[in-house]
Each structure stands twice: as structure tokens, then as C-alpha cells.
Amino acid sequence: MKLNKxxxxxxxxxxxxxxxxxxxxxxxxxxxxxxxxxxxMNTKSRGTMIIKIRGTRFALGKGITExxxxxxxxx
Amino acid sequence: xAEMTKKNSGTVSKGKLTIAFIxxxxxxxxxxxxxxxxxxxKVANWPGVTVEKVEGSMRFQGYDIKLVDLxxxxxxxxxxxxxxxxxxxxxxxxxxxxxxxxxxxxxERNLYLTLQLLELGKPVVVALNMMxxxxxxxxxxxxxxxxxxxGAPVIPVSARKRRGLEVLIHAAVHHNEQRHPDPxxxxxxxxxxxxxxxxDHHSEFAMVYSDDIEDRIDLIKDRxxxxxxxxxxxxxxxxxxxxxxxxxxxxxxxxxxxxSSESLEDKIINEKFDFIEEIVDECLVGKxxxxxxxxxxxxxxxxxYLGIPIFLLIMAVVFFLTFTVGDFLSGYVELFVxxxxxxxxxxxxxxxxxxxxxxxxxxxxxSGVGGIITFLPNIFMLFLALALLEDSGYMSRVAxxxxxIMGRLGLSGRAFIPMLLGFGxxxxxxMASRALEDKRDxxxxxxxxxxxxxxARLPIYILFSELFFGKYAMIAAYSMYVIGIAVAIxxxxxxxxxxxxxxxNALLIELPEYKLPxxxxxxxxxxxxxxxxxxxxxxxxxxxxVFMWFILNFGPSGYSSDMxxxxxxxxxxxxxxxxxPIGLGFWQIIVALIAGISAKEVVxxxxxxxxxxxxxxxAEGMSSMLSQLSAIGFGxxxxxxxxxxxxxxxxxxxxxxxxxxxxxxxxxxxKCVLFQLLTAWVMTFIVYNLGRMLI
Numbered sequence: 001m002k003l004n005k006x007x008x009x010x011x012x013x014x015x016x017x018x019x020x021x022x023x024x025x026x027x028x029x030x031x032x033x034x035x036x037x038x039x040x041m042n043t044k045s046r047g048t049m050i051i052k053i054r055g056t057r058f059a060l061g062k063g064i065t066e067x068x069x070x071x072x073x074x075x
Numbered sequence: 076x077a078e079m080t081k082k083n084s085g086t087v088s089k090g091k092l093t094i095a096f097i098x099x100x101x102x103x104x105x106x107x108x109x110x111x112x113x114x115x116x117k118v119a120n121w122p123g124v125t126v127e128k129v130e131g132s133m134r135f136q137g138y139d140i141k142l143v144d145l146x147x148x149x150x151x152x153x154x155x156x157x158x159x160x161x162x163x164x165x166x167x168x169x170x171x172x173x174x175x176x177x178x179x180x181x182x183e184r185n186l187y188l189t190l191q192l193l194e195l196g197k198p199v200v201v202a203l204n205m206m207x208x209x210x211x212x213x214x215x216x217x218x219x220x221x222x223x224x225x226g227a228p229v230i231p232v233s234a235r236k237r238r239g240l241e242v243l244i245h246a247a248v249h250h251n252e253q254r255h256p257d258p259x260x261x262x263x264x265x266x267x268x269x270x271x272x273x274x275d276h277h278s279e280f281a282m283v284y285s286d287d288i289e290d291r292i293d294l295i296k297d298r299x300x301x302x303x304x305x306x307x308x309x310x311x312x313x314x315x316x317x318x319x320x321x322x323x324x325x326x327x328x329x330x331x332x333x334x335s336s337e338s339l340e341d342k343i344i345n346e347k348f349d350f351i352e353e354i355v356d357e358c359l360v361g362k363x364x365x366x367x368x369x370x371x372x373x374x375x376x377x378x379x380y381l382g383i384p385i386f387l388l389i390m391a392v393v394f395f396l397t398f399t400v401g402d403f404l405s406g407y408v409e410l411f412v413x414x415x416x417x418x419x420x421x422x423x424x425x426x427x428x429x430x431x432x433x434x435x436x437x438x439x440x441x442s443g444v445g446g447i448i449t450f451l452p453n454i455f456m457l458f459l460a461l462a463l464l465e466d467s468g469y470m471s472r473v474a475x476x477x478x479x480i481m482g483r484l485g486l487s488g489r490a491f492i493p494m495l496l497g498f499g500x501x502x503x504x505x506m507a508s509r510a511l512e513d514k515r516d517x518x519x520x521x522x523x524x525x526x527x528x529x530x531a532r533l534p535i536y537i538l539f540s541e542l543f544f545g546k547y548a549m550i551a552a553y554s555m556y557v558i559g560i561a562v563a564i565x566x567x568x569x570x571x572x573x574x575x576x577x578x579x580n581a582l583l584i585e586l587p588e589y590k591l592p593x594x595x596x597x598x599x600x601x602x603x604x605x606x607x608x609x610x611x612x613x614x615x616x617x618x619x620x621v622f623m624w625f626i627l628n629f630g631p632s633g634y635s636s637d638m639x640x641x642x643x644x645x646x647x648x649x650x651x652x653x654x655x656p657i658g659l660g661f662w663q664i665i666v667a668l669i670a671g672i673s674a675k676e677v678v679x680x681x682x683x684x685x686x687x688x689x690x691x692x693x694a695e696g697m698s699s700m701l702s703q704l705s706a707i708g709f710g711x712x713x714x715x716x717x718x719x720x721x722x723x724x725x726x727x728x729x730x731x732x733x734x735x736x737x738x739x740x741x742x743x744x745x746k747c748v749l750f751q752l753l754t755a756w757v758m759t760f761i762v763y764n765l766g767r768m769l770i
Contacts, residue, residue: 059586
């Protein structure tokens with residue numbers, strides 16, 4: 001599934017990021033690498049959401065969240 | 076800190092040292108810099124407050140130290156302009172020691188930059204900031220193991236409480252002398268990869284990669300060493316080669332297709348984070364116990380439905396305070412100005428000064444400058460409210476809340492931050508637009524931010540709305556803010572729809588923890604703004620007032636008390652036809668508006684000089700002004716037109732200069748100015764004609 005379908009309160013595992021290299025690297029250096037656990041904190045209708053990666057909150061736009069492939073984390 | 080400087084001054088200099096502060100955005104670099112240098116640089120709780128490299132100096136143990144505060148950055152790639160500027164600066168010979176400011180409460184994310192810095196090969200000292208927050212969460216950081224694993228000194232500090240500052244600078248000075256850290260022995264988790272030869276780098280480097288990557292680093296390193304022996308750090312350059320860094324590749328071209336055909340940046344980033352996980356496992360003791368307050372607060376403030384209403388409510392409160400509390404305090408300043416005016420005029424009279432001199436001092440200088448000073452309390456309140464908002468951590472949330480609306484304008488929610496800052500002052504707001512990655516976004520924001528009503532326009536609204544709209548004064552003033560926002564958003568909307576490239580701009584911004592605004596931070600913020608305002612009153616507004624007095628009291632026939640015969644009147648009358656269709660066909664108003672290009676407050680101070688009102692913001696001054704305006708046929712509709720025109724036309728000289736500097740284009744600045752003049756004219760034309768139809 002894509003991250004923008006994530007439900008607040010749930011955690012997901014990043015599988016693949018499909019974005020222009022520049023943007024993808026920016027996400028990676030923030031710690032959003034393959035296998036990282038992402039927790040969805042809050043969402044807005046258009047796919048903009050607040051997530052927590054490695055202890056830090058970020059607001060991500062729809063342009064990013066709909067291009068991040070995730071799977072539901074067991075935890 | 077003052078004590079520290081004193082203690083060490085007077086001795087002979089042992090040498091010069093340059094220390095650079097670098098770290099993730101919003102980790103406290105500027106607070107630390109301010110603490111050392113006594114500077115009052117703006118600090119706030121959102122990422123991207125510092126946009127420019129700032130230098131300061133101090134003396135410590137006989138060293139003359141130059142401190143450099145760099146804009147916050149998450150990494151040292153060459154993808155964004157800020158990052159490559161920071162990277163080039165740190166790599167240059169100018170920097171002796173790097174202080175990496177790490178936010179201990181987000182250790183995992185912050186260490187990425189630390190590892191990159193360590194790889195550069197410069198002496199690095201880690202300043203572990205915000206330890207109090209870590210402890211509050213019921214965690215500890217192992218301060219013995221962390222420096223062992225990083226191979227660099229780690230000094231816990233509290234920038235806000237000014238703890239650990241002397242130890243940190245001491246460590247930086249001495250670390251510069253000792254360039255080779257002690258061996259660092261730690262083994263990575265087992266891997267299945269069989270290397271060509273044994274890598275024994277753990278005694279040299281903190282960050283050791285998998286054997287696969289280390290193999291390739293070695294091969295490239297040999298090639299680079301052979302061809303470019305002058306490279307200061309071959310290992311780092313080889314790593315950059317593997318990452319496909321275009322800067323390094325073009326600077327030192329070699330052939331590596333047989334070693335690595337594709338960029339391994341992905342893998343290198345991943346391995347760094349693997350190592351960071353090891354560090355965190357070993358050094359961070361205890362688990363986060365209580366759910367952070369921030370999460371609970373965010374549930375409401377960033378709620379899908381409540382977010383925007385709450386934001387609007389907060390802004391309404393901000394402006395309500397600005398108008399009411401500000402007005403209440405203004406009364407006292409007015410008394411002072413009145414007293415000053417009467418005592419100065421009687422003093423001059425007793426000294427036997429001529430009527431022209433008394434007129435210049437009282438009608439020119441005191442009316443102009445003094446009239447403006449009475450608005451200080453309103454401006455103070457506005458900046459106090461903005462400071463509280465900025466330091467609480469709410470700014471980033473606004474970017475999230477506004478992302479949907481901004482998205483329809485083709486901009487990311489982040490672009491709303493400069494617009495919001497524009498309520499304070501347009502100049503820093505324009506500079507804050509640097510945080511936007513996309514150049515086209517920046518150009519647009521620079522075009523529309525001046526429409527956000529800045530504090531300098533406040534005196535115009537307060538004066539004219541109170542003069543003409545009585546109990547509806549506050550609504551009239553509020554509506555200016557709404558019109559400003561509407562014009563800004565409308566402009567962005569039109570630009571988005573006529574532009575050919577339909578790029579969806581992705582929001583990406585860190586949301587810091589909420590915190591209680593610090594008294595010191597808020598004080599510095601507000602004080603700097605108040606100082607700016609007083610300085611402006613003493614310089615720009617002073618000069619403009621004197622100038623206005625001259626062009627209004629001198630005419631072709633010399634000094635005359637009949638302003639109608641003055642040079643100013645002649646200039647104004649010449650332009651009147653242009654302003655008749657928008658309800659502003661009064662030469663006095665036109666002269667005030669032209670003078671207002673120097674600074675918007677000058678529109679008000681000029682009116683004071685024009686109508687000879689000594690205390691324009693007082694009840695007495697207002698009634699005198701009102702009767703004079705009525706005499707020339709200037710009514711409520713004209714006042715509304717004046718407010719709208721003042722809101723939208725060219726903000727001030729400082730803004731024009733900033734647009735030119737930030738866009739690096741005179742053409743763009745000229746276009747902005749013309750666009751603003753045209754917009755102001757058209758909007759005022761609409762208001763005037765609608766008003767005439769209704770009345």
C-alpha cells in the first residue's frame with residue numbers, strides 16, 4: 001500500500017520510495033530509508049500527513065506520501 | 076560569558092582560530108552562538124530561522140576566535156544551495172574546528188550529519204544540546220560510550236540555560252591541537268560478504284562501511300591519490316565518487332566505471348543509518364516513558380477539521396491584542412509627546428527663535444517623528460504575539476494546516492511561513508523564503524508577500540479607521556488584513572493557472588516539539604523589533620519629516636506658511652488626475668503616499684506635517700485632522716481607499732532592495748514594483764466605485 005492510505009496511530013514499514021532522486025535523497029538523509037518504521041500521527045484529506053520517523057515528526061505533502069510504498073508493521 | 080571574555084582579555088594572542096557551528100535545523104546553534112558572542116540574532120522554534128552565515132568573535136585562553144553560525148542542514152550533499160554552501164565553507168581552509176550541535180532529543184536523526192562531518196576529516200567537537208529534554212523523557216545518554224563510538228569529543232551543553240559553554244569552547248580549542256583521536260574499536264554485525272582483503276579501519280574511522288563498499292573506496296582512493304595527490308581527504312572524495320557527487324566528479328575527473336557503474340548513495344546512506352542504530356542501541360539508555368505532550372496538543376491544533384478554525388482564531392486574537400492593548404498603552408506615549416511638543420515650543424520661544432525654526436521643530440520633526448512613536452505600543456504588541464507564536468513551535472504546524480489551500484495555488488504549505496512572517500515585517504519574511512527549494516516558488520512568494528500587511532502599515536489603519544469609522548474602526552482595520560491575504564492568494568492562484576509547468580510541490584518540514592516560549596528569546600525578538608522601529612523613527616521618518624516640512628513650506632516664492640503655494644503642492648497637483656478615479660485626488664494625500672515609499676509609517680507622519688497636527692494619535696489631534704480633511708472633501712470612502720491603496724502599493728525602499736538582492740534580478744524587482752502599483756490602483760478603483768454605488 002501507499003503511505004497516504006495510512007491510518008493515524010498505526011505504524012508502517014517503508015518498502016520503496018518512488019520519487020525524483022533529489023527528493024528521495026532528502027527523505028533518506030532524514031532517516032526514511034528502506035525498512036524504517038514510520039508512524040502516522042495525523043492526516044488531512046488530500047494526503048498531507050504528519051508522521052514520526054526515528055523519533056522526529058515531519059509534515060509530508062501528498063506529493064510525497066502517495067509515492068512511498070509501505071507495508072503494515074506488526075507492532 | 077562576559078566574565079569569561081574579561082578574564083582572558085589583555086593577554087597576548089596565541090593565534091587565531093575559526094570555529095564553525097553546524098547542525099540540523101532548529102537544534103539550537105544560534106542560541107549557542109548568541110550565548111558566546113553576545114549577539115542578539117533571532118531565535119525561534121521552527122526549522123530554517125537562520126538563512127545566512129553569521130560571524131562573531133570572542134577571546135578564549137589567549138586565542139582570538141572567530142565563530143561562524145551556519146544555516147541548519149540535515150546533511151552535506153550538494154542537492155540544495157544551502158547545503159553545498161555549508162559544505163564548501165567547512166571544507167575550506169578557513170575553518171579550523173567544527174562544532175556539531177546535536178539535538179540530543181532527536182539523536183538518531185542528528186547523528187547522520189555528525190557522521191558526514193567526521194568523514195570530512197576536520198576536527199569535530201559534538202555539542203550535545205537539549206539534554207534536559209532527554210532526561211525529562213526518562214532517558215539517559217551514555218556519555219562515555221558515545222565519544223568512543225564517534226571518535227570525537229562529546230560535550231553536553233544547554234544553550235538556553237548557558238551550561239557547559241566554557242567546557243565546549245575549551246574542547247574545541249584543544250581538539251584543534253590534537254588531530255588524531257584515539258583508536259575506536261567496535262565491530263559491526265556479521266556480514267556474508269567475502270572481501271578481497273582484510274579491512275582494519277576501525278582504528279581510524281568512526282564510520283566503517285561493509286567490506287563491499289570499503290573495497291571500492293580503496294580502489295578509487297588509489298586512483299585519486301595517483302592523479303590528484305593534492306586532495307586533502309582521499310577517502311572522503313572516494314566516498315563522494317561512489318555516491319555520484321557531481322561537484323567532486325567534475326573537479327577531479329577519473330574513470331571508475333570498472334569499480335562501480337551506478338551510484339551507491341542509497342546503500343551508503345543506509346549503512347550510515349545502520350551504524351546510527353548501533354550507536355543509539357548502545358548509548359541511549361531507557362525507553363521513552365510518557366507520550367510527549369506535543370502529540371496530545373497536535374491532536375487538536377493539526378486536526379483535519381479544527382486546524383484552520385483554530386489558526387484563524389489565533390490570528391484574530393493576535394490582532395485584537397494589537398489594537399486594544401496597544402491602543403490602551405498608546406495613551407501614555409501620547410501624553411509624553413504632547414508634553415514634549417509644548418515644552419520645546421515654549422523653550423524655543425523663550426530663546427527668541429524665529430517662527431520658521433519653531434515650525435520646523437514642532438510641526439516638522441515632533442509632529443512627524445513623535446506622531447509615529449505613539450504607535451509603538453501597537454507594534455510592540457504585534458511582535459510580542461508573533462514572537463510567542465514563533466517560539467512555541469506552532470509555525471511549522473501552520474505549514475501543515477495551510478498545505479491544502481496552498482496546494483491549490485501550486486505552492487507547498489511551507490510557503491505560507493514567509494507570508495505569515497509578513498504580518499511583522501516584509502524584509503525578514505522575504506529572506507525566510509530561502510527555505511523554499513524551488514526557485515519558481517521563491518519568485519512567487521517574493522511577489523505576493525508584500526501584500527501581507529506589515530506592521531508599518533498599522534499606523535495608517537489605526538489612524539484613518541478611528542477617524543472615520545468610529546465603532547467599526549476595528550472591523551475596518553481587520554478588513555485590510557483580509558484584503559491583503561485575498562490579493563496575495565488571488566495573485567498566486569492566477570499565476571498558478573497561467574503557468575505551463577504544473578508541478579505538485581511536496582511539503583516536507585520538521586515539526587519541532589512544542590515548548591513554552593523562552594522569556595529571553597521573546598525579549599530579544601521583541602526588543603530587536605522595537606529598536607528597529609525607533610531607529611527608523613530616528614532616521615528615515617525623521618529625514619522624511621524634515622524633507623516634507625521643507626517641500627511644504629517652501630515654494631517658488633521662498634518660505635511661506637501657505638502650503639498650497641509650496642513645491643509639494645505643485646508636485647501633488649501634477650499627479651492628481653491619476654488619482655481622481657480611485658478617490659484619492661487630493662494633492663496632500665498624494666504627497667504623503669509618495670513620501671510613504673521611504674517607509675509606510677511616513678504616510679502618517681507626513682499627514683501630521685501636512686495638516687500641522689502635533690499629536691496625531693490623540694483625540695485632540697484626530698479632531699483637528701478630521702476637520703481639516705472634511706474641509707477638503709475627504710470622507711469615509713476616501714479614507715477606505717487610502718487604506719486599501721496603502722496596503723497594496725510598493726511597501727518600502729527596504730523591501731524593494733531586499734527583493735532585488737534575494738532574486739538577484741533588477742528586472743524581477745522592477746516587475747514586482749510595477750505589479751504592486753498596478754494592483755493597488757485597480758483594487759482601489761474597484762473599492763471606490765463599489766462604494767460610490769452603495770452610498
